[in-house]
Amino acid sequence: MSDPVMDAYTMAYNSSGNMVQAFGVITEGGQVLWQSNNWDLTADATSLMTAVKSKSPAITQNNVRYSTMRSTPDSLVARNIQGNGILMFAKIEADKWVIAWVAPDAQPDGVYVDVDRAAKTLKGKI
Numbered sequence: 001m002s003d004p005v006m007d008a009y010t011m012a013y014n015s016s017g018n019m020v021q022a023f024g025v026i027t028e029g030g031q032v033l034w035q036s037n038n039w040d041l042t043a044d045a046t047s048l049m050t051a052v053k054s055k056s057p058a059i060t061q062n063n064v065r066y067s068t069m070r071s072t073p074d075s076l077v078a079r080n081i082q083g084n085g086i087l088m089f090a091k092i093e094a095d096k097w098v099i100a101w102v103a104p105d106a107q108p109d110g111v112y113v114d115v116d117r118a119a120k121t122l123k124g125k126i
Helices: 004-015 045-053 108-121
Strands: 020-027 032-035 058-061 064-072 075-079 086-093 096-102
Touching (some): 004 020, 004 108, 020 045, 020 108, 045 058, 045 096, 058 075, 075 108, 086 108
Antiparallel strands (some): 020 032, 058 064, 064 075, 075 086, 086 096
């Protein structure tokens, strides 16, 4: 049996032209449900979700600060101005969210579509 989150991550990675380089699923309460093995969300999950829900102008993950570019009730996109990548959040359902780390040279609007599509495939599966 395949892992639906790994399948979603693989889909986002492939459809984004390899721009989605880390992936996770966290709850609004800060619980990490799944994370790729190339990053650790556990220390920051609660503060990340607080920032997303409050539409914060900046968000910090692993001591890297990202400036919010766009925020809606179901998404947040933030870029590190020093070139350390882009964070993307897409709501799956209820209190579950996908978080993705995207390469700094990615086009945020285009790659967000890939991340959101991956998140939608997880409805009812996690």
